[in-house]
Structure formats: structure tokens, C-alpha cells
Amino acid sequence: MHDIRAIRDNPDAFDAGLARRGIEPMSAGILALDADRRARINAAEEAKAEQNRASKETGAAKARGDDAEFERLRALIGDSKARIAALNDEAEALDRQLSDLLMTIPNLPLDRVPDGVDETGNVEIRRWGEPRALNFAALEHYQIPAVRPGMDFATAAKLSGSRYVVLTGAVARVHRALAHFMIDLHVDRHDLTETWTPVLVHTDMMLGTGQLPKFGDDSYQTTDGSWLIPTSEVTLTNTVHGDLVEHATLPRRMVAHSQCFRSEAGSAGRDTAGMLRQHQFEKVEMVSITDAETGEAEHDRMTRCAEAVLESLGLPYRTVVLCAGDMGFSARITHDLEVWLPGQNTFREISSVSYVGDFQGRRMNARYRPEGGGKPEFVHTLNGSGLAVGRTLIAVLENGQQADGSVVLPPVLHPYLGGATQLRADGHLDR
Numbered sequence: 001m002h003d004i005r006a007i008r009d010n011p012d013a014f015d016a017g018l019a020r021r022g023i024e025p026m027s028a029g030i031l032a033l034d035a036d037r038r039a040r041i042n043a044a045e046e047a048k049a050e051q052n053r054a055s056k057e058t059g060a061a062k063a064r065g066d067d068a069e070f071e072r073l074r075a076l077i078g079d080s081k082a083r084i085a086a087l088n089d090e091a092e093a094l095d096r097q098l099s100d101l102l103m104t105i106p107n108l109p110l111d112r113v114p115d116g117v118d119e120t121g122n123v124e125i126r127r128w129g130e131p132r133a134l135n136f137a138a139l140e141h142y143q144i145p146a147v148r149p150g151m152d153f154a155t156a157a158k159l160s161g162s163r164y165v166v167l168t169g170a171v172a173r174v175h176r177a178l179a180h181f182m183i184d185l186h187v188d189r190h191d192l193t194e195t196w197t198p199v200l201v202h203t204d205m206m207l208g209t210g211q212l213p214k215f216g217d218d219s220y221q222t223t224d225g226s227w228l229i230p231t232s233e234v235t236l237t238n239t240v241h242g243d244l245v246e247h248a249t250l251p252r253r254m255v256a257h258s259q260c261f262r263s264e265a266g267s268a269g270r271d272t273a274g275m276l277r278q279h280q281f282e283k284v285e286m287v288s289i290t291d292a293e294t295g296e297a298e299h300d301r302m303t304r305c306a307e308a309v310l311e312s313l314g315l316p317y318r319t320v321v322l323c324a325g326d327m328g329f330s331a332r333i334t335h336d337l338e339v340w341l342p343g344q345n346t347f348r349e350i351s352s353v354s355y356v357g358d359f360q361g362r363r364m365n366a367r368y369r370p371e372g373g374g375k376p377e378f379v380h381t382l383n384g385s386g387l388a389v390g391r392t393l394i395a396v397l398e399n400g401q402q403a404d405g406s407v408v409l410p411p412v413l414h415p416y417l418g419g420a421t422q423l424r425a426d427g428h429l430d431r
Contacts (some may be wrong), residue, residue: 117325145405353384
């Protein structure tokens with residue numbers, strides 16, 4: 001959420017940041033609403049002061065026997081009380097209206113974020129690995145003979161509808177191995193704290209990280225009002241919701257493997273084949289809680305953590321910085337990692353790593369006490385996939401496919417698969 005004081009101090013900069021996201025200027029309307037709210041507060045304070053003066057004068061009027069003045073002052077006090085109550089009610093209503101409006105406005109991009117209105121404005125900043133030269137026509141993951149026995153969309157549709165999958169046998173085991181490998185890598189090499197969290201959360205938690213109120217249609221809500229998490233960013237980030245944390249405990253670096261749920265309301269007709277875009281999927285999510293001084297450096301560190309997963313698996317990828325018009329709602333800057341998928345003959349997103357600044361900290365009312373004392377400040381937050389497990393499975397299968405229909409598996413996964421090195425064309429693991 002935005003700081004109203006920052007908008008008051010520099011409305012032009014606020015509107016310029018929104019313009020880079022393709023949003024019309026909003027500062028004038030916001031400041032008019034804020035001015036109305038403050039005017040009610042000031043009027044209530046003036047009425048209260050008048051009431052206090054009248055209260056003192058009633059005693060003097062009573063003492064000198066001036067009944068007419070006493071009655072006038074008593075009526076004035078009654079009118080003041082009613083006016084103060086009305087003004088306070090109006091100020092509270094305007095405050096809620098202002099807060100609700102600010103909750104719907106996306107974060108402002110950092111100055112170094114490139115301009116652009118959509119993905120065509122994204123800028124590649126580095127690339128790793130070379131796509132394998134194949135002497136056969138590459139297949140998509142669900143078409144590979146070794147994969148077909150273990151990837152069942154028909155049964156999933158019977159159970160739950162479209163955009164679900166049932167994984168069985170060797171494919172399910174590779175999927176599980178990937179998640180375990182990612183967690184071990186982040187804990188052992190990157191010093192992240194492994195965390196396990198619920199997948200159901202209160203509405204306030206979704207508000208805190210920016211999924212609500214604007215994107216409620218993209219998530220699932222239960223009949224008791226709880227929400228299924230779209231990613232464990234929601235739970236990990238909100239571990240400091242409403243807290244005042246000591247600076248010495250920052251940065252807090254966490255990683256979690258969880259089920260994730262998205263309705264994909266805005267993606268009708270996109271990526272309907274295979275398991276690239278599912279309603280239920282797994283992710284290994286990284287979240288950092290830090291301070292204002294180290295947030296951008298932490299963003300680079302988190303990006304490297306995600307890149308290390310792909311490099312360990314031997315998967316070619318490129319890293320792009322998203323342009324202002326293509327970033328997510330809460331981000332100030334985002335690096336997307338795009339992995340090479342030979343079956344589609346293109347790079348596809350497998351991780352987004354975002355620095356959010358104090359945008360979520362303000363929504364969560366999560367603060368830290370600066371070293372040496374001073375006024376508490378809002379925490380700065382970051383989040384990133386490390387990685388999306390299903391998409392990583394797709395990349396491993398497509399990049400490891402062989403002409404005979406088998407799949408060669410990355411060496412780092414062999415210990416997680418009992419020493420198996422490949423998926424045979426019949427769908428079984430083999431050394």
C-alpha cells in the first residue's frame with residue numbers, strides 16, 4: 001500500500017510512476033479524498049475545543065445564577081457532541097474509502113526498471129547454457145513416450161475438471177525428487193530456513209501481500225471465508241504481519257514447499273495442453289524479510305538462488321528484467337527466469353523474483369526497530385520461485401528426451417531416485 005504522505009509530498013512522482021504502468025494519474029482524486037478526511041478531523045477537533053470551553057463556562061454561569069446563559073451553553077454542548085460524533089463518523093468513512101482506494105493501486109517501479117507496456121518491453125540481462133541440438137523432432141512433455149504412462153489428464157478431469165493432472169509411478173517420483181532437491185539446495189547452500197505453513201489463510205493475509213482486494217477472482221475461497229494460497233509467499237511473508245521485529249533478526253530468509261491453488265481466471269484458452277498452467281500445483285517459494293538498505297542487494301541474491309537450481313539441473317535459461325507494464329501488482333522490480341523448452345522451441349517463465357520494498361510491509365503493518373533506536377520503519381519484502389516444481393519437471397523431461405522415447409535425468413537427481421539415471425521409454429526408472 002502507498003504512503004499517503006509520500007503522495008502529498010510529491011504527487012507528480014506518484015503519477016509518473018503509475019503512468020509507467022499504463023495507469024492514468026490518480027493523485028488529484030486521492031488528495032481530494034484525503035483533504036476531505038482531514039477537514040472532517042480538523043472540524044471535529046475544533047468542535048471539541050469549543051465544547052470544552054463551553055463546559056468550563058457553564059459552571060461560571062451556574063455560579064452567578066445566569067440561568068439563561070447556562071441553558072444556552074448546555075444546548076451548545078449538546079449540539080457540539082452531536083456534531084463531533086457526525087464529523088468523526090464522516091472522517092472514518094472517508095478514511096476507509098481512502099484506504100480501500102490505496103489498496104487497489106499497484107506498487108511503483110524503480111527508476112531502473114525498463115519502460116514498456118507488455119512482455120515485448122522486457123530486457124534480457126543474461127543467459128546460461130546452450131539448448132541441446134537434437135537430431136529428431138522435439139516433443140512436448142506430455143507427448144514423450146517415457147512420460148505418457150505417468151501423466152494422466154483424463155483421470156484428473158474425471159476427478160476435478162480441466163487443468164489438473166494425476167502423476168503416477170516414475171513421473172510422480174521425479175516430481176517429488178525435484179522438490180526435495182530444491183529445498184535441500186536452498187537450505188544447505190543458500191542458508192534459507194526451511195518452513196512449512198498452512199495452505200488456508202484469513203482474508204487479512206491475502207490483503208497483506210496484495211492478492212486482495214483486486215485479484216480475488218484469481219484465487220479460491222472456502223465456504224467459511226478462508227482462502228487457498230496461490231503461493232506460500234502469502235504465508236511466509238505474513239509471518240511478520242502486525243509485528244515489530246528487531247533489526248538484528250533481519251534478513252529473515254525462508255523457503256517452503258507447498259501446494260498452490262489458482263483459478264487462472266484471466267488465462268482462459270492459454271496453455272491448455274499439458275501441465276504448464278494448472279489450478280493446483282507445487283512450488284518451492286523463497287521469501288526474504290529485510291530492511292530498506294539491503295532490499296535491492298537481497299533481490300540480486302535471491303535471483304542467484306533461483307538461477308542456481310536451473311544450473312544444477314543443467315537447464316538452459318535466460319534472465320530478464322520485466323518492464324514497468326509487465327510487472328506484478330506488488331513488485332518494484334522483477335527478474336523472470338525463463339527456461340528453454342525444446343518441445344515448444346522457446347523460453348518459458350519458470351520463476352519470478354520480485355523486490356517489493358515496503359509495499360507489503362505497510363499493508364501488513366509489519367515494522368522493524370532500526371539499530372540504535374529511532375522510529376520503527378516498515379519492513380521490506382522479497383519473494384521468488386525457487387522453483388515452480390511442475391514447470392521444472394516439464395523442463396527436465398523435455399530437455400532430457402531422447403530419440404528412442406526415453407528421458408535422461410540430471411545427475412543431481414540420481415541420489416533422490418535410488419541411483420536411477422533415466423526414464424525408459426516404457427515409463428520405468430532405470431540405472
